[in-house]
Amino acid sequence: MEGVAALKARVRESGGPELLERLEWLDAERALPPVGAPPVRAPERGTRVDFDVVLAGGGLSLLYAPVLAGLGLKVGVFERGRAGVSHREWNISRPELQPLTESGLFTSQEVDSLIIARYAHGVCRWHGGGEYPVVGALDQAVDAGRLLSEVRTRAEARGVRFHEGHTLRGMGEGPDAVRLHFERAGDVQVDVTARLVLDARGVSSPFATADLMCPTVGGVLTGLREGTAPDEVDPRVGDILVTTEGVEEGRQHIWEGFPGRPGEVTVYLFYYAPSREVRGEHALLRLYGRFFERLGRYKRGEPRLLRPTFGYIPGWSRLVPPPRAPGRRVVLVGDAAARHSPLTYCGFGATMRSFLPGARAIAAALQEDRVPGGPLVHDTPLHAVTGGLAMLMASPSREPALRGELNGLLDAAFASLHEMGNGPYAALIKDQMVGTDFVRFLALVARRRPRVYREVLALARHGPLATARWLEGLSRAVFQLRDAA
Numbered sequence: 001m002e003g004v005a006a007l008k009a010r011v012r013e014s015g016g017p018e019l020l021e022r023l024e025w026l027d028a029e030r031a032l033p034p035v036g037a038p039p040v041r042a043p044e045r046g047t048r049v050d051f052d053v054v055l056a057g058g059g060l061s062l063l064y065a066p067v068l069a070g071l072g073l074k075v076g077v078f079e080r081g082r083a084g085v086s087h088r089e090w091n092i093s094r095p096e097l098q099p100l101t102e103s104g105l106f107t108s109q110e111v112d113s114l115i116i117a118r119y120a121h122g123v124c125r126w127h128g129g130g131e132y133p134v135v136g137a138l139d140q141a142v143d144a145g146r147l148l149s150e151v152r153t154r155a156e157a158r159g160v161r162f163h164e165g166h167t168l169r170g171m172g173e174g175p176d177a178v179r180l181h182f183e184r185a186g187d188v189q190v191d192v193t194a195r196l197v198l199d200a201r202g203v204s205s206p207f208a209t210a211d212l213m214c215p216t217v218g219g220v221l222t223g224l225r226e227g228t229a230p231d232e233v234d235p236r237v238g239d240i241l242v243t244t245e246g247v248e249e250g251r252q253h254i255w256e257g258f259p260g261r262p263g264e265v266t267v268y269l270f271y272y273a274p275s276r277e278v279r280g281e282h283a284l285l286r287l288y289g290r291f292f293e294r295l296g297r298y299k300r301g302e303p304r305l306l307r308p309t310f311g312y313i314p315g316w317s318r319l320v321p322p323p324r325a326p327g328r329r330v331v332l333v334g335d336a337a338a339r340h341s342p343l344t345y346c347g348f349g350a351t352m353r354s355f356l357p358g359a360r361a362i363a364a365a366l367q368e369d370r371v372p373g374g375p376l377v378h379d380t381p382l383h384a385v386t387g388g389l390a391m392l393m394a395s396p397s398r399e400p401a402l403r404g405e406l407n408g409l410l411d412a413a414f415a416s417l418h419e420m421g422n423g424p425y426a427a428l429i430k431d432q433m434v435g436t437d438f439v440r441f442l443a444l445v446a447r448r449r450p451r452v453y454r455e456v457l458a459l460a461r462h463g464p465l466a467t468a469r470w471l472e473g474l475s476r477a478v479f480q481l482r483d484a485a
């Protein structure tokens with residue numbers, strides 16, 4: 001494995017010193033052992049609260065704030081950095097953006113104006129296998145920065161109060177409120193109380209205990225050669241999932257590339273791994289080192305990194321218990337809850353499906369002076385099955401002779417999806433596949449690759465409980481989805 005000093009030199013040279021500094025900070029945060037939250041005195045019964053709802057974290061989940069305020073609640077957003085700014089780029093299909101208009105936050109024309117590129121189709125392509133186009137999934141690139149700044153503007157107009165530079169350190173829950181303890185620069189301590197807390201701290205939340213992790217690096221590039229060959233950029237086509245090699249160093253690296261403004265392309269390199277393996281190993285630094293070294297194998301040209309984007313995305317396999325909030329008045333949302341697809345990690349799509357029904361359920365509960373019951377964020381039984389597959393992808397064999405196996409499995413899966421037709425294929429990517437199609441999909445993959453049964457049995461490596469959970473999830477998903485079909 002390449003030395004850290006050499007990696008740092010490459011990242012500094014290709015991405016600049018500021019990128020290196022931010023990477024080191026993020027990797028160091030992840031490497032730290034979990035620190036016990038300081039004890040916070042719980043508010044007594046009858047305490048007059050400062051807010052109905054506090055949103056801790058002002059990233060993508062900021063979407064909850066204006067909706068809750070519009071439903072008559074007093075909302076405060078507390079963010080350790082700046083709220084309503086995005087260091088990411090998102091893609092999605094147009095109908096999935098419908099909640100932005102349904103919520104009354106945006107008109108349809110305003111949503112259209114947030115889209116910076118549209119593709120004729122997307123492709124998934126596996127090393128040594130085929131290329132599988134799909135229409136109507138992840139085919140619009142969204143201006144993430146403008147979306148979040150507009151959400152902030154609407155939140156402010158509805159009376160949401162923003163507190164930036166506030167780092168949440170601990171919470172204490174009483175019978176009818178939570179006290180939150182924040183630190184500000186200069187060792188200033190701030191306590192506030194709320195009837196309900198939305199923990200939207202993403203992967204940094206101490207309750208973000210999901211068992212999978214997807215380190216992701218890349219950013220907006222210019223200078224890639226345009227054309228229609230696989231290693232060129234076609235502005236009308238988005239690469240959804242692409243591999244250019246087999247398993248190396250125990251990881252299956254995957255590329256994603258979607259054109260944005262004219263001449264610009266967002267390119268990501270990522271892999272899935274069990275969370276416990278992504279600690280203290282300079283994961284993002286190593287991945288960026290690889291990104292700059294291998295980018296030429298993915299796309300030709302003379303790339304220049306305009307805006308780096310990187311981070312850790314958690315995922316939950318459904319083979320272990322879910323991330324859980326510490327109390328009844330704390331609700332996990334977004335990446336902290338990790339209820340998005342463990343196969344696609346599309347946290348943006350998942351938040352689109354969650355923020356409106358979630359905010360309405362919170363408002364209804366608080367208006368009746370109760371806490372919302374059950375999980376608020378969108379989930380689907382299908383994830384109980386795809387989670388096991390994601391775990392398989394996260395822990396491939398390190399045996400050199402088997403380095404092409406995962407690509408083979410993925411190729412069989414996507415060839416089967418493609419054979420089923422665009423509807424089911426796009427539906428799987430959008431978390432909308434119906435039960436009858438899912439059963440057909442499994443049968444097709446098994447016919448194409450009979451050893452898939454043996455491969456799935458590899459889940460037994462994760463213990464009998466994990467295997468039992470997966471089989472239970474499979475039967476539940478098949479029957480629930482069949483009923484829904």
Ligand SMILES: Cc1cc2nc3c(=O)[nH]c(=O)nc-3n(C[C@H](O)[C@H](O)[C@H](O)COP(=O)(O)OP(=O)(O)OC[C@H]3O[C@@H](n4cnc5c(N)ncnc54)[C@H](O)[C@@H]3O)c2cc1C
Nearest residue numbers: 057059060061080167168201202204311334335346347348
């Ligand atoms: C590089 C990258 C590319 C991605 N691309 C896509 C994509 O194309 N499509 C897609 O669907 N999804 C994508 N995702 C995933 C998506 O961005 C996340 O799922 C989404 O941002 C999660 O929203 P969130 O509100 O839970 O957390 P975030 O958006 O991560 O926001 C968390 C916020 O909490 C703040 N915070 C953390 N700790 C504290 C604290 N102690 N106190 C106060 N504030 C705190 C942080 O500063 C941050 O602003 C990508 C993620 C990454 C990293």
